Amino acid sequence: xxxxxxxxxxxxxxxxxxxxxxxxxxxxxxxxxxxxxxxxxxxxxxxxxxxxxxxxxxxxxxxxxxxxxxxxxxxxxxxxxxxxxxxxxxxxxxxxxxxxxxxxxxxxxxxxxxxxxxxxxxxxxxxxxxxxxxxxxxxxxxxxxxxxxxxxxxxxxxxxxxxxxxxxxxxxxxxxxxxxxxxxxxxxxxxxxxxxxxxxxxxxxxxxxxxxxxxxxxxxxxxxxxxxxxxxxxxxxxxxxxxxxxxxxxxxxxxxxxxxxxxxxxxxxxxxxxxxxxxxxxxxxxxxxxxxxxxxxxxxxxxxxxxxxxxxxxxxxxxxxxxxxxxxxxxxxxxxxxxxxxxxxxxxxxxxxxxxxxxxxxxxxxxxxxxxxxxxxxxxxxxxxxxxxxxxxxxxxxxxxxxxxxxxxxxxxxxxxxxxxxxxxxxxxxxxxxxxxxxxxxxxxxxxxxxxxxxxxxxxxxxxxxxxxxxxxxxxxxxxxxxxxxxxxxxxxxxxxxxxxxxxxxxxxxxxxxxxxxxxxxxx
Ligand SMILES: Cc1cc2nc3c(=O)[nH]c(=O)nc-3n(C[C@H](O)[C@H](O)[C@H](O)COP(=O)(O)OP(=O)(O)OC[C@H]3O[C@@H](n4cnc5c(N)ncnc54)[C@H](O)[C@@H]3O)c2cc1C
Numbered sequence: 441x442x443x444x445x446x447x448x449x450x451x452x453x454x455x456x457x458x459x460x461x462x463x464x465x466x467x468x469x470x471x472x473x474x475x476x477x478x479x480x481x482x483x484x485x486x487x488x489x490x491x492x493x494x495x496x497x498x499x500x501x502x503x504x505x506x507x508x509x510x511x512x513x514x515x516x517x518x519x520x521x522x523x524x525x526x527x528x529x530x531x532x533x534x535x536x537x538x539x540x541x542x543x544x545x546x547x548x549x550x551x552x553x554x555x556x557x558x559x560x561x562x563x564x565x566x567x568x569x570x571x572x573x574x575x576x577x578x579x580x581x582x583x584x585x586x587x588x589x590x591x592x593x594x595x596x597x598x599x600x601x602x603x604x605x606x607x608x609x610x611x612x613x614x615x616x617x618x619x620x621x622x623x624x625x626x627x628x629x630x631x632x633x634x635x636x637x638x639x640x641x642x643x644x645x646x647x648x649x650x651x652x653x654x655x656x657x658x659x660x661x662x663x664x665x666x667x668x669x670x671x672x673x674x675x676x677x678x679x680x681x682x683x684x685x686x687x688x689x690x691x692x693x694x695x696x697x698x699x700x701x702x703x704x705x706x707x708x709x710x711x712x713x714x715x716x717x718x719x720x721x722x723x724x725x726x727x728x729x730x731x732x733x734x735x736x737x738x739x740x741x742x743x744x745x746x747x748x749x750x751x752x753x754x755x756x757x758x759x760x761x762x763x764x765x766x767x768x769x770x771x772x773x774x775x776x777x778x779x780x781x782x783x784x785x786x787x788x789x790x791x792x793x794x795x796x797x798x799x800x801x802x803x804x805x806x807x808x809x810x811x812x813x814x815x816x817x818x819x820x821x822x823x824x825x826x827x828x829x830x831x832x833x834x835x836x837x838x839x840x841x842x843x844x845x846x847x848x849x850x851x852x853x854x855x856x857x858x859x860x861x862x863x864x865x866x867x868x869x870x871x872x873x874x875x876x877x878x879x880x881x882x883x884x885x886x887x888x889x890x891x892x893x894x895x896x897x898x899x900x901x902x903x904x905x906x907x908x909x910x911x912x913x914x915x916x917x918x919x920x921x922x923x924x925x926x927x928x929x930x931x932x933x934x935x936x937x938x939x940x941x942x943x944x945x946x947x948x949x950x951x952x953x954x955x956x957x958x959x960x961x962x963x964x
Contacts, residue, residue, distance in 0.1 A: 442468045442589075443842040444833070445610055445626035447596045447653065450478030451571070452804025452825035453632035454578040458534060460833045461585035465842055468624065469582070470594045470613065472648050476575035478634050479645055479805065480822070483571025484689040484757065485555055486563040488819040489524030493546040495560040497521045504820060507557045507719045508813025509941035510955035511666065516791055516810040520820065523827045528564060531826065535577035538564045554694035555818035557719040563819045568689055568755045574822070593617050596652060597917065599629065599660040601797060602846065608660065608800035609846055614856055614914065621854040628799050628841045630832055631657060631787060635805035637670070639926055640780035641869070641876035644676050644687045653806040655921035657787045658928065658962040662795045665808040665959050666785030667925075668933035669942040671816055672881050673781035674699075674723040677774065678738035679765045685779055686761050688741060690818045693717050695754055697743045700773065701730050704742075721815045721942045724778040728881045731777075740773035778881060782821060784812040784942065785932075788959060793832035799841065801832040814941020857913045864915035871898060871922055879926075879933060884946040892930040898923050924962070932958045
């Protein structure tokens, strides 16, 4: 039996695994796809941390809380900011290489970027491929540890929770190549399955980011919190010819990129003192508004006042991707459009990443640590992922969870049907369209109610299928998780009768006086 079962191998799962293995815990690490998968690999901009003498923890805390629109848990934000520098040290020890600039002596030679909502330059980065660099280093690092067992192509099906005392003792896992569904027992389980952006039709997230971790946790009886707060990134590249959505990092606006409409009007200048670098919720909403007003399919990011040399140096990956579709950033405006990007809410955890059930932890994007409140400050999520992954392991060791014993029930492996299913894949697109149309950037009560009803109609299909099929199809199971999450998101959004942070509804355009968090249980 493993000391720690970690579900998900992005930055949070990998950090937890390495930190645990260094402390002699035995680890089983699972990932749904092949390494490197998950959102981490796509992160461009960087990781926010105070390293400059001109900056301070207080500024970082203030900026985070301001962006969070009244719902951040202040003690968690403090933990985040204060743990920043040692987290960077830890990542460097694990082999992550950040871009340096010898002239920046005040920031220990780190080349710092500025992003939306940050009052100071504090974004450490590895060119514009920060996530890729982190995955490279951490995937190499885990190879050094014999006590980490890594299983790819393995997807969580359900958590195993015993009664009296209630405790998570592992998970049922689908081995996606064989279809075998088996039980894996562990003294502690950490859910690190990433976000849920792919519940929406247009998203910057990889295909597996549909919130499986939230779905299994909710079925196990754990609360989700503030899941109505989906952050729409204002600037994904508008290029229908590309198969995958591509992000134009906020760092490009930090570098001086200006948002304009087709006529060249810098429409953000009259909306917010920070102009194009205003917090993401505000920018995404204004782009949406401007698109509706002008009936255009996208807005533009103008970087043509910057030299080709500088743009290529700072953003080699973004520059190359734009060229691929015939856009030279130094000469042409870049067409951009908002897309679902980051789930601010998730599985409710305490300050040490523990859920409401003993033995069960969550970290990374799937967890609601309370750090982001109603709107995440750019580049805080990679930091949060590592800080709270480490805290989970520290809690496991501190409370001697790895010394706990329990008897393991006898189970026989089952199977799932692995055949391709056009039907459930198409249903998933229907669901994503419902989320985009009825639970998007600008909401209203009627739209939310209609969307919820449409989700309930999809549930009827699910029930029918379950009554007829003993061996479920793997695409059906993924769809079922997505429907359950979407339903809970609609319910949570309907409960919030105000506009706050990322939840903007025309029927309640103002913030309530007293900010409230939305805790939600399945079927509550
Ligand atoms: C395009 C893009 C750019 C971004 N840029 C930045 C940035 O510059 N700075 C920043 O701070 N944040 C950024 N973010 C957000 C940040 O990348 C994520 O929040 C963070 O990487 C999440 O890490 P994670 O470990 O929680 O999840 P992920 O990296 O998403 O990893 C999730 C893991 O869980 C696995 N998994 C999923 N479902 C299952 C299942 N059912 N069973 C088993 N395993 C499963 C996946 O296979 C994967 O291994 C960006 C996100 C995107 C999409």
